Amino acid sequence: MHAIWVISKREFNSFFDSLVSYIFIVVFLGIGGFFTWLFGSDIFLIGQATLQPFFSIAYFTLFFFIPALTMRMLAEEKRIGTIELLLTKAVSDWQVILGKFIACLILISVALALTIPYYITVWAIGPIDHGAVWCGYFGMILMSMAYIAIGLFASSITNNQIVSFLLALFIGVFFLIIFDVLSSSFTGTISQILNFLSMSSHFDSISRGVIDSRDLIYFFSITFLGLMLAETSLSKRNIVE
Amino acid sequence: MSIVVNNLTKKFGAQRAVDNISFEVKTGEILGFLGPNGAGKTTTMKILTCYMAPSDGDAKVNDLSILEYQDEIKKKIGYLPENNPLYYDMPVLEYLKFVADLQGVPKDKIQDRIGEMVYVCGLNVEKHKKIGELSKGFRQRVGLAQAMIHDPEILILDEPTTGLDPNQIVEIRKLIKEIGKHKTVILSTHILPEVEATCDRILIINKGKIVADGTSDMLRKRARGEEMVRIQIKDSGNKDVVASALKGLDSVAVVDFVKESNDSFYVTSKENQNSRKDIFKLCVQKNWVLTEMTPIETKLEDIFRELTTN
Numbered sequence: 001m002h003a004i005w006v007i008s009k010r011e012f013n014s015f016f017d018s019l020v021s022y023i024f025i026v027v028f029l030g031i032g033g034f035f036t037w038l039f040g041s042d043i044f045l046i047g048q049a050t051l052q053p054f055f056s057i058a059y060f061t062l063f064f065f066i067p068a069l070t071m072r073m074l075a076e077e078k079r080i081g082t083i084e085l086l087l088t089k090a091v092s093d094w095q096v097i098l099g100k101f102i103a104c105l106i107l108i109s110v111a112l113a114l115t116i117p118y119y120i121t122v123w124a125i126g127p128i129d130h131g132a133v134w135c136g137y138f139g140m141i142l143m144s145m146a147y148i149a150i151g152l153f154a155s156s157i158t159n160n161q162i163v164s165f166l167l168a169l170f171i172g173v174f175f176l177i178i179f180d181v182l183s184s185s186f187t188g189t190i191s192q193i194l195n196f197l198s199m200s201s202h203f204d205s206i207s208r209g210v211i212d213s214r215d216l217i218y219f220f221s222i223t224f225l226g227l228m229l230a231e232t233s234l235s236k237r238n239i240v241e
Numbered sequence: 242m243s244i245v246v247n248n249l250t251k252k253f254g255a256q257r258a259v260d261n262i263s264f265e266v267k268t269g270e271i272l273g274f275l276g277p278n279g280a281g282k283t284t285t286m287k288i289l290t291c292y293m294a295p296s297d298g299d300a301k302v303n304d305l306s307i308l309e310y311q312d313e314i315k316k317k318i319g320y321l322p323e324n325n326p327l328y329y330d331m332p333v334l335e336y337l338k339f340v341a342d343l344q345g346v347p348k349d350k351i352q353d354r355i356g357e358m359v360y361v362c363g364l365n366v367e368k369h370k371k372i373g374e375l376s377k378g379f380r381q382r383v384g385l386a387q388a389m390i391h392d393p394e395i396l397i398l399d400e401p402t403t404g405l406d407p408n409q410i411v412e413i414r415k416l417i418k419e420i421g422k423h424k425t426v427i428l429s430t431h432i433l434p435e436v437e438a439t440c441d442r443i444l445i446i447n448k449g450k451i452v453a454d455g456t457s458d459m460l461r462k463r464a465r466g467e468e469m470v471r472i473q474i475k476d477s478g479n480k481d482v483v484a485s486a487l488k489g490l491d492s493v494a495v496v497d498f499v500k501e502s503n504d505s506f507y508v509t510s511k512e513n514q515n516s517r518k519d520i521f522k523l524c525v526q527k528n529w530v531l532t533e534m535t536p537i538e539t540k541l542e543d544i545f546r547e548l549t550t551n
Contacts, residue, residue, distance in 0.1 A: 002342075002345075006342045006343050007343070010331075010339050013335075014328070014330060014331070017331070080326050081322060081324060081326030082326040082327065082328055084287070084292055084322050084326065085320075085322055085326050085327070085387075087292055088291065088292050088318070088320045089315060089340065089343045089344055090315045090316045090344055091315075091343060092312070237292070237293050238293060238294040239294075
């Protein structure tokens with residue numbers, strides 16, 4: 001546990017040592033704020049005291065930003081060889097993966113926490129459904145976990161950051177849109193399966209304030225699968241023919 | 242703390258990077274790992290540091306197998322990988338703290354250890370800079386410092402002196418020798434004088450196999466069993482006369498002329514015999530003036546070339 005924490009701390013600091021974290025937070029808040037308050041179907045247009053506009057824009061911005069945060073995490077370490085240095089210390093492959101996962105999750109939580117003033121503002125101007133807001137944040141965290149795990153997996157199979165970024169987007173877009181679109185063009189069981197695989201249906205129900213065990217299982221499964229694949233691909237150097 | 246390697250093999254596809262090697266390193270021994278590029282030095286080191294699993298065979302660090310007790314072994318080993326990879330965006334001190342933390346150095350001792358490493362590796366001037374801003378030599382020192390920060394009982398160094406200037410090389414060698422008094426050190430290098438200067442024992446590896454194992458003296462003896470001296474004799478008149486007189490000595494096997502010189506010879510003794518006394522006596526007897534007698538040592542380079550080229 002200690003090792004995971006040490007790795008997380010280093011990764012988290014390295015976000016702030018480079019400009020990555022500042023750019024991420026500024027752009028995330030900028031885009032989120034712009035579409036929540038000023039433009040498109042913003043809060044004043046729909047005329048309800050809800051954070052729904054923010055969640056639906058964050059749903060897309062996180063989809064783009066998370067691969068940008070995770071792309072270098074393992075790919076860069078593999079490229080410059082520091083992964084060897086790290087894994088010959090008293091840490092296991094799992095600890096490295098979890099350390100990086102947690103660092104990324106903390107950064108996203110910080111960005112989400114910075115949008116709490118939105119919540120307070122909306123609360124001040126109308127009767128807000130507190131449960132739905134907190135569930136929305138919770139859904140954001142769950143969704144981020146799934147995307148981080150996918151991003152880490154993409155980062156673990158290459159030492160090129162661009163490839164890692166594009167691959168994470170490619171995998172992510174299936175969960176974001178493609179399964180959803182496909183499910184509407186099929187009928188019966190296939191449609192149901194595809195619908196279950198689509199992230200939007202699960203996220204929507206959570207952000208409405210309904211926490212269903214099926215949704216939790218869905219997000220935790222993707223997270224676990226992504227992390228497990230990342231670990232497997234990292235430890236394939238040990239494969240004995 | 243000892244290392245015992247037993248029939249270790251690592252295959253990459255059809256290629257055997259390490260082919261069934263066995264050796265032993267005792268506590269307080271400095272082992273030099275020599276070999277041409279691609280001989281399997283780095284792979285062996287990666288296996289010993291638990292970075293990679295071997296395809297076959299086993300290695301034991303202080304009776305703990307690398308296949309089972311990886312966590313325990315990793316804590317006891319300090320490793321400087323080839324090319325010295327480091328996090329360039331981290332300041333030196335922060336990086337050393339990170340490594341110390343990972344290696345489980347107790348919280349209250351971390352600052353002391355960092356201070357000691359900064360002193361030992363001569364990092365004081367540069368300690369607040371980011372690693373990426375350092376010169377290659379200083380990065381190498383950071384690499385060494387991170388390998389030794391948890392006071393490991395075994396140090397495995399993959400080409401520790403590459404990129405250092407001659408002064409730094411001397412310092413690092415001195416440091417390794419100092420550490421080697423109490424600890425087990427394995428170091429790989431291409432620089433042959435370095436092995437002679439620092440190592441107690443040399444292991445030459447070629448194409449994944451061990452081709453020589455012993456001290457540098459032992460290797461020399463093995464490479465050339467007979468003693469050879471270069472002599473110069475003045476006032477002797479004819480060099481053919483001298484050569485035949487030398488050949489006539491009981492202990493001498495071969496006499497060769499030295500090119501570009503009229504009065505110098507290479508004299509090779511017969512096996513397990515010493516000819517120097519006889520040569521001297523002969524010169525006294527014939528009233529020749531012996532102006533030079535130098536034993537010719539086989540260079541480690543020659544042994545290395547002989548063993549690793551076929």
